[in-house]
Amino acid sequence: MQLSHIGIFVQDFDRMIEFYRNTLGFVVTDIERSAERHIAFLTTDPKIHHQLVLVKGRAADVTSRAFVxxxxxxxxxxxxxxxxxxxxxxxxxxxxxxxxxxxxxxxxxxxxxxxxxxxxxxxxxxxxxxxxxxxxxxxxxxxxxxxxxxxxxxxxxxxxxxxxxxxxxxxxxxx
Known part of the structure; x- marks a missing residue:
């Protein structure tokens, strides 16, 4: 068994996508921007659809330690x-x-x-x-x-x- 991916709630959806793309070389494999949700799937491995999932919806007053x-x-x-x-x-x-x-x-x-x-x-x-x-x-x-x-x-x-x-x-x- 190995860890396959992690998902985190984010406040600034686009900023976080750009950070992981520009800094660590992730690419977006799928993205949804709808009234119900914003979710992006990112990877650095062409054989793995997603290693990181970013989901808009993290409250501004919640620290990262509450989640991951x-x-x-x-x-x-x-x-x-x-x-x-x-x-x-x-x-x-x-x-x-x-x-x-x-x-x-x-x-x-x-x-x-x-x-x-x-x-x-x-x-x-x-x-x-x-x-x-x-x-x-x-x-x-x-x-x-x-x-x-x-x-x-x-x-x-x-x-x-x-x-x-x-x-x-x-x-x-x-x-």
Whole structure:
């Protein structure tokens, strides 16, 4: 089982569509603008109709924490994360927080309507969670890799991700 999509209520429908299109590269696959509702389906994957659904109707006095803790978007690798970070820096995103969990490199941020979101990619390591340490995504990729590896090797539970994945697979097989 995997998470397939998330839907969020928004106040400014068009602004939020443009934010996710221009900043994270989503495209609109379907949209309805009617008297009954405004709903948009967005994706970054041609094989998945929608990963994000935006629905107009969020009250102005309701905070994002009342609906969703965070929206997380996975990218393939560190160069893709650094590219997303550069776009976020130039966008309406707020509270950018680049970190490593040891298992991932991540950047957390708030979108224009204060929804908490994350763009991340996996690292080749596993460490006991929760864990967070600040990183500088403007550093060269080889430096980030070396600094992260040096950091995680000293953390509880350190192992390579492939070993951790095999252990989880064994647990799942035992049911």
């Amino acid at each position: 803790n965070q929206i997380s978007f996975a990218v393939d690798d560190l160069p893709a994360l650094r590219s997303a970070y550069a776009k976020l820096v130039k966008s309406e995103a707020k509270e950018l927080d680049p970190i490593t969990h040891g298992t991932t490199w991540s950047v957390y941020f708030r979108d224009p309507e204060d929804n908490r979101a994350e763009v991340y990619c996996d690292t080749p390591w596993y460490i006991t969670q929760p864990h967070r340490a600040s990183i500088d995504l403007t550093k060269p990729e080889d430096v980030l890799y070396a600094e992260t590896e040096a950091h995680v090797r000293g953390q509880p539970g350190f192992k390579f991700r492939k070993q951790f994945d095999a252990e989880v697979e064994q647990l799942l097989c035992r049911g």
